[in-house]
Amino acid sequence: xxxxxxxxxxxxIKEAIKYSPRGSGGGDLSVPVRNRKAHAEYLQxxxxxxxxxxxxxxxxxxxxxxxxxxxxxxxxxxxxxxDLASKSLEDQKAGIRxxxxxxxxxxxxxxxxxxxxxxxxxxxxxxxxxxHKYATEELRNGKPKNDTLFRSIENINVALLKALWxxxxxxxxxxxxxxxxxWIRTSVTENTANQYERFIDSLQNLNIRFKEDSVLTxxxxxxxxxxxxxxxxxxxxxxxxxxxxxxxxxxxxxxxFDEYRNEQQEWVEDxxxxxxxxPNTNSVxxxxxxxxxxxxxxxxxxxxxxxxxxxxGEGLADRDGHGTRMCGTVIYxxxxxxxxxxxxxxxDNQVGSIKLYPHDLSNRKEVWxxxxxxxxxxxxxxxxxxxxxxxxxxxAEDSEQGKPTSWSGAVDSIAYNNGDTGRLFMVSSGNIREIxxxxxxxxxxxxxxxxxxxIQNPAQAWNGLTFGAFTNIVAIHSSNLRNYDRVAxxxxxxxxxxxxxxxxxxxxxxxxxxxxxxxxxxxxxxQFPFSSHPDLELITASKNYQISGYFDTIxxxxxxxxLAANFxxxxxxxxxxxxxxxxxxxxxxxxxxxxxxxxxFPVRNRxxxxxxxxxxGYGVPSEERAFYSTENGLTYVAQEIIQPFxxxxxxxxxxxxxxxxFELPWPREVLEQLAETNxxxxxxxxxxxxPAPGEIGWKDKYRYASCGLRFDVNKExxxxxAFQLRINKLIEAEENEERGRxxxxxxxxxxxxxxxxxxxxxxxxxxxxxxxVCNLIVVYPIGGWWKTRTNLKQYxxxxxxxxxxxxxxxxxxxxxxxxxxxxxxxxxxxxxxxSTND
Numbered sequence: 001x002x003x004x005x006x007x008x009x010x011x012x013i014k015e016a017i018k019y020s021p022r023g024s025g026g027g028d029l030s031v032p033v034r035n036r037k038a039h040a041e042y043l044q045x046x047x048x049x050x051x052x053x054x055x056x057x058x059x060x061x062x063x064x065x066x067x068x069x070x071x072x073x074x075x076x077x078x079x080x081x082x083d084l085a086s087k088s089l090e091d092q093k094a095g096i097r098x099x100x101x102x103x104x105x106x107x108x109x110x111x112x113x114x115x116x117x118x119x120x121x122x123x124x125x126x127x128x129x130x131x132h133k134y135a136t137e138e139l140r141n142g143k144p145k146n147d148t149l150f151r152s153i154e155n156i157n158v159a160l161l162k163a164l165w166x167x168x169x170x171x172x173x174x175x176x177x178x179x180x181x182x183w184i185r186t187s188v189t190e191n192t193a194n195q196y197e198r199f200i201d202s203l204q205n206l207n208i209r210f211k212e213d214s215v216l217t218x219x220x221x222x223x224x225x226x227x228x229x230x231x232x233x234x235x236x237x238x239x240x241x242x243x244x245x246x247x248x249x250x251x252x253x254x255x256x257f258d259e260y261r262n263e264q265q266e267w268v269e270d271x272x273x274x275x276x277x278x279p280n281t282n283s284v285x286x287x288x289x290x291x292x293x294x295x296x297x298x299x300x301x302x303x304x305x306x307x308x309x310x311x312x313g314e315g316l317a318d319r320d321g322h323g324t325r326m327c328g329t330v331i332y333x334x335x336x337x338x339x340x341x342x343x344x345x346x347x348d349n350q351v352g353s354i355k356l357y358p359h360d361l362s363n364r365k366e367v368w369x370x371x372x373x374x375x376x377x378x379x380x381x382x383x384x385x386x387x388x389x390x391x392x393x394x395x396a397e398d399s400e401q402g403k404p405t406s407w408s409g410a411v412d413s414i415a416y417n418n419g420d421t422g423r424l425f426m427v428s429s430g431n432i433r434e435i436x437x438x439x440x441x442x443x444x445x446x447x448x449x450x451x452x453x454x455i456q457n458p459a460q461a462w463n464g465l466t467f468g469a470f471t472n473i474v475a476i477h478s479s480n481l482r483n484y485d486r487v488a489x490x491x492x493x494x495x496x497x498x499x500x501x502x503x504x505x506x507x508x509x510x511x512x513x514x515x516x517x518x519x520x521x522x523x524x525x526x527q528f529p530f531s532s533h534p535d536l537e538l539i540t541a542s543k544n545y546q547i548s549g550y551f552d553t554i555x556x557x558x559x560x561x562x563l564a565a566n567f568x569x570x571x572x573x574x575x576x577x578x579x580x581x582x583x584x585x586x587x588x589x590x591x592x593x594x595x596x597x598x599x600x601f602p603v604r605n606r607x608x609x610x611x612x613x614x615x616x617g618y619g620v621p622s623e624e625r626a627f628y629s630t631e632n633g634l635t636y637v638a639q640e641i642i643q644p645f646x647x648x649x650x651x652x653x654x655x656x657x658x659x660x661x662f663e664l665p666w667p668r669e670v671l672e673q674l675a676e677t678n679x680x681x682x683x684x685x686x687x688x689x690x691p692a693p694g695e696i697g698w699k700d701k702y703r704y705a706s707c708g709l710r711f712d713v714n715k716e717x718x719x720x721x722a723f724q725l726r727i728n729k730l731i732e733a734e735e736n737e738e739r740g741r742x743x744x745x746x747x748x749x750x751x752x753x754x755x756x757x758x759x760x761x762x763x764x765x766x767x768x769x770x771x772x773v774c775n776l777i778v779v780y781p782i783g784g785w786w787k788t789r790t791n792l793k794q795y796x797x798x799x800x801x802x803x804x805x806x807x808x809x810x811x812x813x814x815x816x817x818x819x820x821x822x823x824x825x826x827x828x829x830x831x832x833x834x835s836t837n838d
Contacts, residue, residue, distance in 0.1 A: 282385075335540050455500050487519060673814070
């Protein structure tokens with residue numbers, strides 16, 4: 001088959017259509033039935049008591065000669081198992097701000113919702129006015145005013161330190177000093193530097209140590225890393241009006257390195273002689289790790305000293321070895337295939353190394369998000385006006401339910417890049433490593449028990465492309481492993497790979513894709529039943545090349561992430577005009593599950609499909625399918641910009657603005673000839689959200705992401721008008737937070753499973769005759785904080801996205817590609833340049 005470049009869809013094929021809602025509606029909250037008079041009197045008493053308690057806090061601050069806050073922090077609680085109308089607690093015009101929302105299990109194991117708000121001095125009456133109206137006034141329908149809000153409230157208290165704690169209960173501050181993230185409120189109406197200065201004054205008044213150069217900034221939030229104990233943090237709450245939430249400082253896990261000595265220098269010389277490196281390429285892969293020993297003869301010409309930097313205050317050299325091994329794999333892939341080959345090795349990417357992980361400081365606590373941002377900025381100084389994709393195989397502790405953190409939020413901000421040219425950021429999912437200790441039972445229960453080890457921070461980032469590990473390595477000819485069974489079969493998930501299986505149903509699908517991560521073998525030793533071995537790992541460059549040999553091994557999700565970066569770099573170099581959103585999208589779009597994954601995680605229903613996705617993502621990307629179209633395997637790529645929301649003069653609030661409809665030039669005649677032959681149509685939508693981390697962002701599905709996008713394809717019996725009406729109903733259901741009807745049955749993955757995060761992929765497996773009329777595709781927006789946080793005035797922002805559509809059939813005698821190419825040339829009257837490789 002001939003190989004062609006993918007077809008970039010011209011602008012004229014897209015039609016922007018304004019969204020026209022049929023009417024308004026809303027999802028109902030579950031709130032208890034109350035005796036109106038008695039409940040209003042009860043809430044008045046609770047409010048009065050809370051104000052008295054707040055006055056006592058301020059008096060205590062004065063008694064120890066410390067400035068007291070001027071406003072009040074209040075904590076509201078729902079009745080167990082019921083909802084809390086938390087959005088209605090906020091009154092932005094009065095400065096009353098919702099700080100966080102938390103779900104807590106009661107002693108009876110029932111879920112109870114808590115919300116913390118801040119009320120500026122003198123604005124307490126605004127809440128009391130609402131309460132008075134609930135007690136005394138009715139709407140036209142006879143219901144009390146503010147009925148849902150106040151019926152949803154079970155309790156009101158002055159907010160203590162626990163009301164601002166949004167991390168794990170067991171990590172709550174103690175009498176011992178430790179590092180904590182203090183998340184403060186920020187306002188767009190005041191100079192940011194002035195707000196920081198005011199908070200720093202509060203820290204200095206309390207002699208609280210903090211990192212001055214490690215402040216992270218997000219919409220309406222900033223994160224300071226402070227060194228304090230429970231007493232100091234309690235006093236900080238008493239004297240500052242800026243607090244929003246508190247979290248534990250993040251600790252990095254250490255690396256596990258297995259040294260491996262290799263044989264002859266002749267291999268190195270042979271490989272170097274076959275190396276063809278393009279130093280003028282605009283494509284760069286930047287490795288954020290422990291540095292690199294770039295004097296290694298296989299790295300020196302590709303990673304000169306000028307390509308290296310550090311953000312941790314020490315030299316560029318790699319004393320741990322992990323960064324050097326990562327760089328070797330990023331450049332060569334699995335080096336064993338390069339060594340075994342006699343072909344020329346073409347390198348079309350420059351490679352950079354930014355030292356992010358310092359030597360011998362695995363327990364050091366830092367604002368890793370800030371360091372990661374600094375590493376990216378450093379790389380862009382080193383490589384100005386280049387296209388850079390980022391590779392990071394450093395993770396911290398487990399991600400709790402996939403909740404955003406300051407680090408994952410920073411990764412999302414890096415990728416979004418203020419809405420300008422997006423950045424591709426690739427991150428490992430973390431590893432199951434303690435195979436002879438804490439993880440022994442996990443490996444013994446492979447693959448099902450991999451689900452008990454969740455993805456690690458910051459791999460839960462929405463915009464990051466997260467990699468798990470699978471393996472094709474069983475080393476059946478290894479004389480060293482002749483009498484030992486392997487843990488994973490060929491094509492199965494790697495024993496090292498973590499999953500998002502323990503995350504709640506609405507959480508992101510992570511990892512998105514899988515690359516080789518190596519295997520383990522069973523030792524037949526009851527005390528140490530599992531072990532790694534060089535024959536079950538990948539060969540790469542060694543940091544100790546001057547002393548103990550040129551080669552080392554790499555495995556687990558570090559290897560997978562480095563291989564993914566190698567893959568992305570090739571794709572980026574081949575298609576320099578494609579956005580980061582498109583490169584990410586194509587990697588997911590080309591992925592398929594192996595037969596072993598399908599056996600390990602069989603699918604009988606949508607729940608089974610979610611289980612497979614949370615273990616295997618979308619599968620293993622195909623380099624052949626990602627890089628090329630063929631006659632019987634066609635890929636379209638559309639790169640577009642949409643304005644999701646609009647607030648026009650006279651509008652009281654923003655509204656959905658537009659949808660993008662694509663009537664694709666379709667090989668209808670060819671499809672009709674194929675008749676009952678099966679054809680697969682796959683669709684992938686990739687975009688980068690602007691993040692707004694914070695507990696209110698996590699609990700409200702429209703709070704963390706600036707905007708969401710969705711796609712759909714017309715049914716066989718739908719013309720454009722009927723299709724548009726159906727999409728209007730889906731948007732209304734999303735807007736009202738209701739479950740809308742959809743045609744999920746015909747999709748392989750289904751809308752409930754795919755509509756999570758900021759990359760969505762699914763496929764239709766239909767007959768060619770059925771697909772012949774399914775060439776209408778829509779991209780439409782759903783809510784986000786650009787729409788709901790009107791005070792930030794971001795509602796007219798625009799969002800870049802990439803839409804990728806492919807048609808594939810096993811029949812080799814047909815030609816989708818050139819049929820479509822001719823149709824597009826006729827439409828635009830401009831030939832499409834393609835390159836052909838036999």
